[in-house]
Amino acid sequence: METITIKTEKQSLNNVKVGKDVKIFDFVNAYGCSIGAGSKVGAFVEIQKGVEIGRNCKISSHSFICEGVKIEDNVFIGHNVTFINDKFPRATNPDGSIQTESDWHMEATIVKKGASIGSSVTLLCGITVGENSIVGAGSVVLKDIPDNVIVAGNPARIIRKLNTNE
Numbered sequence: 344m345e346t347i348t349i350k351t352e353k354q355s356l357n358n359v360k361v362g363k364d365v366k367i368f369d370f371v372n373a374y375g376c377s378i379g380a381g382s383k384v385g386a387f388v389e390i391q392k393g394v395e396i397g398r399n400c401k402i403s404s405h406s407f408i409c410e411g412v413k414i415e416d417n418v419f420i421g422h423n424v425t426f427i428n429d430k431f432p433r434a435t436n437p438d439g440s441i442q443t444e445s446d447w448h449m450e451a452t453i454v455k456k457g458a459s460i461g462s463s464v465t466l467l468c469g470i471t472v473g474e475n476s477i478v479g480a481g482s483v484v485l486k487d488i489p490d491n492v493i494v495a496g497n498p499a500r501i502i503r504k505l506n507t508n509e
Contacts, residue, residue, distance in 0.1 A: 344377065359390075362398065376408075379416065397456065411451045411468065418454050421462035421480065426452055428468045455490070475505060 349356040353369040362380030367373070371384055375392030378384065382396055385404035390396070394408050397416035402408070406420055409428040414420070430448045435441055450469030454460065458472045461480035472478065472488045479495025479502070488494050491505040 344380075368404070385422075403462070411449050412454070413451065414454045415456040415458075417457045419459040420454075421460055421464065423463045424460050425465045426468075427465065428452070430468055461495075477505070 344360040344362050346358060346360050347356055348358060354367070355372045356367065357374040359373045360377035362378065362382070364381050365378050366383045368384065368386040370387045373384070373390040376390045376394040376396070378396045379398035379400065381399040382401070384390070384402045385406070387405045388402055388408070390408045391410040393410045395413045396402065397414055397418065399416055400414055400418045400420070402420045403422040403424070405422055406424040407426060409426050411428040412426050428449045430450055433442055436446055452466055452468055452470055454472045455474040457475040459477045460466070460472070461478055461482065463481045464478050464484065466472070466484045470484060470487050472484070473490035473492065475491050476488050477493045478484060478488065478499060479493065481497070482495050482499040483497040484494070485498045488499070493502045493505060494500060495502050
């Protein structure tokens with residue numbers, strides 16, 4: 344992997360580790376993250392510091408991947424997917440002071456290899472999406488998803504199990 348920094352009118356990549364044959368489209372804001380070989384990142388995506396994206400992933404346009412997210416190999420992320428990393432977001436602390444990073448209650452989120460996240464999905468923090476599982480478009484994921492299932496809805500619920508050849 345090589346580390347790149349690019350700042351233009353169409354790109355803002357700062358201290359991003361990229362593998363071979365990574366494709367990053369216009370209007371991407373990424374910093375302090377890593378993107379594995381063969382992955383593609385669509386336009387208007389933000390990838391925050393510490394995010395790890397595996398090999399051969401596709402991150403579709405208008406998605407937000409926040410600090411604390413790990414995406415394993417061969418994962419599909421649909422358009423307008425949002426990851427949340429603070430379980431109790433507030434503008435101020437109980438004493439009235441403005442919250443800073445040190446006040447956050449960040450919890451990691453993991454998307455296991457081969458998973459597919461449909462468009463306009465919101466994933467709350469502290470969860471794991473299982474291997475090869477599929478999250479239906481528009482779902483809100485509040486808890487762990489097991490391997491090899493299809494989930495959908497708000498909140499996301501198991502619709503059915505996947506056969507090993509699906």
